[in-house]
Amino acid sequence: MLTVKDAELSFGGIKALDQVSFEARSGEITAIIGPNGAGKTSLFNIISGFYRPQRGQILFDNTDITRMRADKRANLGIARTFQNLALFRGMTVLDNIKLGGHIRLRSGFWTSGWFYGSAQREELALRAQIERDVIDFLELDHIRNAPVAILPYGLQKRVELGRALAMQPNVLLLDEPVAGMNREETEDMARFILDIQERWGTTILLVEHDMGMVMDLANQVVVLNFGRQIASGSADSVQHNPAVIEAYLGTKATQEASLQAS
Amino acid sequence: MGQFIQYLINGLISGSILALIAIGIVAVFKSTKVVNFAHGHLIMFGAYFYFTFAVMLPEAAFMPSWVAKWEPQWLLDYRGDAMMFSKEAAIATWVSNLPRILLGLVGALAANAVLALLIERLVMRPLLGQSIFAMILSTVGLIWVLEGAAGLIWTAEAEQVPTLGPNFPIRFELFGTNLFLFSASLVNFVIALLLFAGLMLVLRYTRSGIAIRATAEDQSTAYGMGINVPRVFSTAWLIASMTGAIAGAILASRTGLSPAMGLFGLSVLAVVLMGGLDSFLGVLIASMLIGVLEAMAQWKLGGSVAEIVPYVAVLVVILIRPHGFLGQKEIERI
Amino acid sequence: MITGNYKTRYQDDESIWNNWAKRWGFALSIVFLVVFPFVADNYMLLLAGQIAIFIIAVAGLNVLVGYTGLMSLGHGAFFAIGAYTAVAIHHEWPGTFPLITLVVSILVAAAFGVLFGLPALRVKGLYLAVATLSANFIVLFFIREHWFEEWTGGVRGTETPNAVFFGVELVSQQAKYFMIAPIMVIMLLFAQNLFRTRFGRALIAIRDKDYSAEIMGISLYSYKLKSFAISAGYCGAAGCLWAYFFPAILPEDFGLNMSITLLVCLVAGGMGRTLGPIFGTMLILLVPEMLKVIVSMVTDGDAMAQRYFSPMRDIVFGLMIIGFLIFEPMGLVNIWDRFWRFLSRWPFAK
Ligand SMILES: Nc1ncnc2c1ncn2[C@@H]1O[C@H](COP(=O)(O)OP(=O)(O)OP(=O)(O)O)[C@@H](O)[C@H]1O
Ligand SMILES: [Mg+2]
Numbered sequence: 001m002l003t004v005k006d007a008e009l010s011f012g013g014i015k016a017l018d019q020v021s022f023e024a025r026s027g028e029i030t031a032i033i034g035p036n037g038a039g040k041t042s043l044f045n046i047i048s049g050f051y052r053p054q055r056g057q058i059l060f061d062n063t064d065i066t067r068m069r070a071d072k073r074a075n076l077g078i079a080r081t082f083q084n085l086a087l088f089r090g091m092t093v094l095d096n097i098k099l100g101g102h103i104r105l106r107s108g109f110w111t112s113g114w115f116y117g118s119a120q121r122e123e124l125a126l127r128a129q130i131e132r133d134v135i136d137f138l139e140l141d142h143i144r145n146a147p148v149a150i151l152p153y154g155l156q157k158r159v160e161l162g163r164a165l166a167m168q169p170n171v172l173l174l175d176e177p178v179a180g181m182n183r184e185e186t187e188d189m190a191r192f193i194l195d196i197q198e199r200w201g202t203t204i205l206l207v208e209h210d211m212g213m214v215m216d217l218a219n220q221v222v223v224l225n226f227g228r229q230i231a232s233g234s235a236d237s238v239q240h241n242p243a244v245i246e247a248y249l250g251t252k253a254t255q256e257a258s259l260q261a262s
Numbered sequence: 263m264g265q266f267i268q269y270l271i272n273g274l275i276s277g278s279i280l281a282l283i284a285i286g287i288v289a290v291f292k293s294t295k296v297v298n299f300a301h302g303h304l305i306m307f308g309a310y311f312y313f314t315f316a317v318m319l320p321e322a323a324f325m326p327s328w329v330a331k332w333e334p335q336w337l338l339d340y341r342g343d344a345m346m347f348s349k350e351a352a353i354a355t356w357v358s359n360l361p362r363i364l365l366g367l368v369g370a371l372a373a374n375a376v377l378a379l380l381i382e383r384l385v386m387r388p389l390l391g392q393s394i395f396a397m398i399l400s401t402v403g404l405i406w407v408l409e410g411a412a413g414l415i416w417t418a419e420a421e422q423v424p425t426l427g428p429n430f431p432i433r434f435e436l437f438g439t440n441l442f443l444f445s446a447s448l449v450n451f452v453i454a455l456l457l458f459a460g461l462m463l464v465l466r467y468t469r470s471g472i473a474i475r476a477t478a479e480d481q482s483t484a485y486g487m488g489i490n491v492p493r494v495f496s497t498a499w500l501i502a503s504m505t506g507a508i509a510g511a512i513l514a515s516r517t518g519l520s521p522a523m524g525l526f527g528l529s530v531l532a533v534v535l536m537g538g539l540d541s542f543l544g545v546l547i548a549s550m551l552i553g554v555l556e557a558m559a560q561w562k563l564g565g566s567v568a569e570i571v572p573y574v575a576v577l578v579v580i581l582i583r584p585h586g587f588l589g590q591k592e593i594e595r596i
Numbered sequence: 597m598i599t600g601n602y603k604t605r606y607q608d609d610e611s612i613w614n615n616w617a618k619r620w621g622f623a624l625s626i627v628f629l630v631v632f633p634f635v636a637d638n639y640m641l642l643l644a645g646q647i648a649i650f651i652i653a654v655a656g657l658n659v660l661v662g663y664t665g666l667m668s669l670g671h672g673a674f675f676a677i678g679a680y681t682a683v684a685i686h687h688e689w690p691g692t693f694p695l696i697t698l699v700v701s702i703l704v705a706a707a708f709g710v711l712f713g714l715p716a717l718r719v720k721g722l723y724l725a726v727a728t729l730s731a732n733f734i735v736l737f738f739i740r741e742h743w744f745e746e747w748t749g750g751v752r753g754t755e756t757p758n759a760v761f762f763g764v765e766l767v768s769q770q771a772k773y774f775m776i777a778p779i780m781v782i783m784l785l786f787a788q789n790l791f792r793t794r795f796g797r798a799l800i801a802i803r804d805k806d807y808s809a810e811i812m813g814i815s816l817y818s819y820k821l822k823s824f825a826i827s828a829g830y831c832g833a834a835g836c837l838w839a840y841f842f843p844a845i846l847p848e849d850f851g852l853n854m855s856i857t858l859l860v861c862l863v864a865g866g867m868g869r870t871l872g873p874i875f876g877t878m879l880i881l882l883v884p885e886m887l888k889v890i891v892s893m894v895t896d897g898d899a900m901a902q903r904y905f906s907p908m909r910d911i912v913f914g915l916m917i918i919g920f921l922i923f924e925p926m927g928l929v930n931i932w933d934r935f936w937r938f939l940s941r942w943p944f945a946k
Pocket of ligand 1: 035038
């Protein structure tokens with residue numbers, strides 16, 4: 001479905017990504033993990049088109065999208081959420097989610113301004129669809145008319161997921177969807193992610209620090225460290241990979257040092 | 263070729279004045295992140311204050327006569343019967359004007375400083391932390407307040423103000439062509455560049471300069487490090503008002519006093535953006551460039567074209583280099 | 597107390613007039629607009645025409661500044677382009693049907709809007725403010741210069757045509773009002789519709805979070821330019837009507853002063869709101885008139901005191917800008933909202 005080949009991205013001297021290659025298989029959940037600053041968000045940024053990789057390729061269904069503009073990629077069905085909330089803060093929950101439908105609607109300047117006729121039909125159809133597939137599904141009905149800015153963090157995250165979902169994406173990129181959430185909210189979110197996968201067969205890429213969640217959900221795990229891909233494979237195999245353990249816990253020497261210190 | 267050099271010189275001189283005006287905008291922006299659209303009007307006030315203290319006040323009845331015209335015997339001897347526009351006569355006139363020039367400068371500096379502090383306290387402080395939009399618009403609002411206030415205060419027709427330096431024509435030859443400039447312009451040029459260099463040194467090496475730079479980097483961190491951020495703001499506005507007062511005095515002696523001086527400030531804003539808002543060096547380069555371009559436009563295309571040179575130039579530069587010659591690009595992280 | 601606003605069809609929920617207060621408010625405003633010219637004297641009609649024209653321009657500016665979040669200090673230029681285009685059209689083809697003139701003015705102004713909107717593709721905020729400021733000076737420069745003097749009249753300005761509908765020349769203030777008011781209503785409704793559908797939502801998204809909008813499939817390039825085109829087009833329409841409304845125009849009418857006035861009307865009214873331009877324009881254009889009345893009352897028409905009127909008007913204008921930014925940055929509409937919230941909760945809460 002989505003293939004990243006030898007991607008390289010650097011900011012000045014920092015190599016944010018270095019020879020990253022993996023394939024997110026259709027309908028599966030691929031988790032991307034790694035310590036802070038490993039380049040996970042940067043990887044998402046080159047997939048969604050916010051940055052261009054200096055080298056390497058990104059293939060979507062075997063078409064090369066490396067140099068495609070971000071808004072064009074949305075048309076292909078790539079949707080994402082952000083690590084730091086990026087909701088439209090001046091809008092209500094409903095309007096935020098409606099924006100997810102932007103690519104599917106057709107009305108332009110004149111039909112929008114005139115409203116009656118095709119624009120109205122389209123808007124009402126979108127509304128009905130959103131209510132069914134997003135608002136009901138994510139249990140947002142009690143807040144649909146609330147301005148997003150006043151919602152608590154956990155709900156804002158969920159609205160952001162809803163907005164991405166309204167795009168009816170083929171590939172969904174979730175950047176730390178449960179960061180800063182409590183146990184209960186995390187469980188809700190995990191349930192939503194599994195439901196999405198099951199209901200629409202969406203291909204999901206997941207960046208997450210919550211290892212429990214990653215190991216439970218992911219069909220495949222890719223591990224980054226300092227921009228380099230140090231392991232990939234099933235959750236089990238990655239968990240026992242010495243390079244991964246080292247990246248997370250430090251080298252033997254530093255481990256011993258910290259043991260002695262404690 | 264001769265003409266070209268002549269206009270080049272004129273351009274560099276007016277460029278130096280643009281730079282002097284630009285300092286005020288950059289200083290305020292660097293420390294407070296406010297771009298002052300009313301800086302031109304601060305300069306206009308500087309000019310009117312200079313006029314008040316150098317022309318109106320000395321002529322007041324209660325002032326001793328030597329303030330308006332200081333003529334000790336040795337000066338009269340020096341002048342002797344020098345020709346009208348000769349160097350000696352010009353220097354003698356300047357010396358006899360010196361008391362009122364100094365009075366004018368000191369008065370303008372002080373009055374403008376008070377004005378700037380008032381603005382900072384009453385307008386800018388309450389808007390701290392608001393959007394860029396609000397900041398821009400409030401300084402735009404200031405334009406009207408200042409213009410109206412000037413209209414209420416200075417009702418009399420403004421007269422000629424004394425030049426800061428002695429004013430006599432200098433003729434010289436370069437590459438076989440005769441060139442010409444006024445000594446007063448040369449003095450203005452030197453004053454402007456000295457002030458510019460001086461301020462850069464102050465910012466680099468003094469405590470308050472470092473405080474300003476730290477605040478420019480990151481306001482809240484600077485605050486956390488114990489820098490008195492509100493004082494930094496006041497300092498920046500003081501720098502702006504005082505360089506503005508001197509620029510006002512220079513402009514008043516060059517082109518006369520008029521309410522249109524304020525609008526001139528807007529063209530300097532264009533120059534500042536061209537150079538890069540947070541770079542003194544970039545702004546200096548842009549000022550000189552625009553000064554020269556304006557002079558050339560004046561020469562080849564006429565005065566009304568010269569007036570829009572900065573605006574066209576800034577459009578072109580923004581399209582090619584959005585953050586000006588040396589401005590720092592702000593990177594957006596997501 | 598009003599406890600809620602319940603609907604059984606999405607269509608009702610998505611309507612612009614989704615409650616009785618809005619429905620009645622709209623109906624009453626239309627009635628007012630129709631009755632007004634029959635009870636008003638010429639002076640009031642003059643003011644009303646001016647306000648209506650300004651409302652169109654401010655509504656246009658609102659599209660760009662209020663909804664798309666792009667700054668402009670140069671919309672007076674597009675206003676000027678609309679006005680001079682109308683004059684030029686009538687110069688070349690006297691007696692052109694006014695609506696055709698209007699459409700052409702809108703298109704020409706929109707084209708210039710795209711041109712001066714180009715910097716918006718690279719910069720935001722302050723840089724854009726100065727870039728648009730340049731538009732002001734550059735456009736006025738070309739209007740003043742002799743190259744287009746045949747159409748613009750250069751620095752001396754030019755007389756403007758009257759609109760002629762099917763052989764009827766609109767000469768009186770009242771007749772002109774009946775041309776301007778319906779156009780204003782239509783253009784306001786158009787803008788209102790725009791912002792509850794796909795197109796307008798995309799603009800608001802750009803304002804709120806541009807990169808987020810981009811990954812939702814909104815092309816920043818095309819929408820930003822379209823926004824510039826629309827807002828310039830509205831100003832062009834206003835300019836065209838201005839040319840029909842007043843007997844003559846001068847380049848100075850459309851300078852920086854006008855650009856700022858438009859912006860101030862918007863801020864005073866409330867950015868990104870439909871009613872904002874209406875409230876703001878009424879306030880900003882009526883205050884100087886009231887000031888005039890007050891000054892002449894206080895001074896009994898003393899000529900000496902009249903001298904102070906213009907600087908005082910400037911000061912009041914400037915203080916209003918600053919005052920709004922400090923005390924009511926969301927504009928009059930916010931006060932209006934508070935009032936209605938208060939009413940709907942009364943008597944249980946404030
Ligand atoms: N726009 C940018 N300019 C310069 N450096 C950047 C930029 N964006 C990211 N980086 C650097 O690239 C590296 C990878 O950053 P990235 O945000 O991808 O990490 P991450 O794995 O998402 O970390 P975290 O778990 O903290 O979110 C970091 O060193 C970061 O500082
Ligand atoms: Mg990250």
